[in-house]
Amino acid sequence: MRPIWNGAITFGLVNVPVKLYGATEDHDIKFHQVHDADGGRIRYERHCEVCGEKVEYQHIDKAYDDGERTVLITGEDLASLPAAEHNEIDVVQFVPNDQIDPIMLEKPYFLEPVGRSPKSYLLLRQTLEDAEQTAIVKFSLRQKTRLGALRTRGKVMVLQSMLWADEVRDVDFPAVTSRTKVSPQELKMSAALVEQFSGDFHPEEFEDDYQVELRKLVDEKLEQGDAFDTAATFGRSAEEEPEEGGDVVDLMEALKKSIDRKRGGAAKEPAPAKKPAARSSKKKGA
Numbered sequence: 001m002r003p004i005w006n007g008a009i010t011f012g013l014v015n016v017p018v019k020l021y022g023a024t025e026d027h028d029i030k031f032h033q034v035h036d037a038d039g040g041r042i043r044y045e046r047h048c049e050v051c052g053e054k055v056e057y058q059h060i061d062k063a064y065d066d067g068e069r070t071v072l073i074t075g076e077d078l079a080s081l082p083a084a085e086h087n088e089i090d091v092v093q094f095v096p097n098d099q100i101d102p103i104m105l106e107k108p109y110f111l112e113p114v115g116r117s118p119k120s121y122l123l124l125r126q127t128l129e130d131a132e133q134t135a136i137v138k139f140s141l142r143q144k145t146r147l148g149a150l151r152t153r154g155k156v157m158v159l160q161s162m163l164w165a166d167e168v169r170d171v172d173f174p175a176v177t178s179r180t181k182v183s184p185q186e187l188k189m190s191a192a193l194v195e196q197f198s199g200d201f202h203p204e205e206f207e208d209d210y211q212v213e214l215r216k217l218v219d220e221k222l223e224q225g226d227a228f229d230t231a232a233t234f235g236r237s238a239e240e241e242p243e244e245g246g247d248v249v250d251l252m253e254a255l256k257k258s259i260d261r262k263r264g265g266a267a268k269e270p271a272p273a274k275k276p277a278a279r280s281s282k283k284k285g286a
Helices: 075-079 119-131 184-196 209-223 230-234 246-263 276-285
Strands: 005-011 014-022 062-065 070-073 088-096 105-113 133-141 144-153 156-162
Touching (some): 088 144, 119 133
Antiparallel strands (some): 005 014, 014 105, 105 156
């Protein structure tokens, strides 16, 4: 496991050097998009709508469109912002644990102490645990200023990014505020049903049935030899050398995988060319 960020937790004159690690990982099986006729990989190209030319990734900048005008934002512009170089987790407040609304919580990260002595880390962790408090912090990651909750989890500290207040929508569903009444008898029966399903939560008892069955399906196809040679899906045999510019193609494939993983999206499953009807069905199910 590699750290994705190095910095320090700061509050007052206290400085706690730490490394940041992703605390979770996606267990979903990833798919490529392929041509259903021959299993060849599907590629996406970036074309400029003004000149029509194919644009390489290094020549792409960001822009903001307000509906009538567009402002170009370059990499240099983004690098000049304070958040781009900020490497501190600034504690701005300590609050009771139960005041954190779960709807605001996002991705969690593990924090590892840095240096010969982890005393400052252990001191802060124990203080938070004994006081049953969570530290509200501000930090920067991937050129974005973020709000976060710093809390304890066993023997380590966890930093969990949070939504800003204006990112949580206010809702007012008419049905919720209607004059419909719940009778005491209905409430009693509902409570009895909840009691029947009550128990302690053990996350290891729960399993992603869909991914388990999907893995079985993939393994069965591999065992039956119902598969393509991977190199052939790129339009070449395993013995052939990649064409010039192949490194760029491989990089773009890696970037696409990273984007798919972030979005939680999965492309469609490849299927054998000899059974087009069954292949189409499997693709829809995936």
